[in-house]
Amino acid sequence: MADFNKVLTPGDYENGELNVVIEIPTGSNHKIEWDRKHACFMLDRVEPMAFAKPCNYGFIPQTIDEDGDELDVLMITEQPLTTGIWMKAKILGVMKFVDSGEVDDKIICVPADDRNNGDAYNKLEDLPKQTLKQIEYHFNHYKDLKKPGSTEVKGFEDIKEAKKVIEAAIERYAEAHPELKIRNDIKDTVEKAKKAINNL
Numbered sequence: 001m002a003d004f005n006k007v008l009t010p011g012d013y014e015n016g017e018l019n020v021v022i023e024i025p026t027g028s029n030h031k032i033e034w035d036r037k038h039a040c041f042m043l044d045r046v047e048p049m050a051f052a053k054p055c056n057y058g059f060i061p062q063t064i065d066e067d068g069d070e071l072d073v074l075m076i077t078e079q080p081l082t083t084g085i086w087m088k089a090k091i092l093g094v095m096k097f098v099d100s101g102e103v104d105d106k107i108i109c110v111p112a113d114d115r116n117n118g119d120a121y122n123k124l125e126d127l128p129k130q131t132l133k134q135i136e137y138h139f140n141h142y143k144d145l146k147k148p149g150s151t152e153v154k155g156f157e158d159i160k161e162a163k164k165v166i167e168a169a170i171e172r173y174a175e176a177h178p179e180l181k182i183r184n185d186i187k188d189t190v191e192k193a194k195k196a197i198n199n200l
Contacts, residue, residue, distance in 0.1 A: 003039035008061040020089040024057040025080035051142040063169035066103040071169040088112040093124040094162035096154035
């Protein structure tokens with residue numbers, strides 16, 4: 001299996017597009033997580049079926065959120081997606097979320113190319129209100145049987161705020177991985193050399 005943090009970038013988030021890796025399909029009660037250390041997926045726990053995920057759950061490669069994990073994504077699709085696939089996604093907004101006192105925000109996305117609905121979703125307001133209500137209820141209560149009151153949805157915010165959260169998560173990853181800057185500097189040097197050669 002590929003190490004997603006090595007083979008994928010976060011994507012062109014400034015223009016509203018991300019690379020997203022899927023961990024948990026819609027409707028699953030399996031808490032599947034990307035294990036960064038071993039570069040593979042692991043089953044962390046089995047949740048009560050009453051708290052199966054209301055949407056697909058994944059992460060943005062080469063990011064670190066305030067809780068120390070990759071930045072999470074809630075991927076809205078009509079059919080469940082498969083664990084381990086990656087996809088290009090369109091940013092709709094962000095769910096501001098706190099888990100056991102730690103900031104654990106979730107970027108809300110849809111597929112970048114959805115020909116089934118004609119790319120109808122372009123901002124949070126385009127989603128059915130019931131979808132956001134179900135997501136909010138799930139994340140406010142999914143740990144109630146073990147740690148009641150430990151999670152809180154603070155609200156939903158727009159694409160602009162989502163981009164700020166993503167940018168901060170990319171910066172944290174870059175600080176933890178200075179070798180990326182070296183690779184990017186080399187890449188930029190190669191690109192400049194190619195352009196110079198083409199202009200001769």
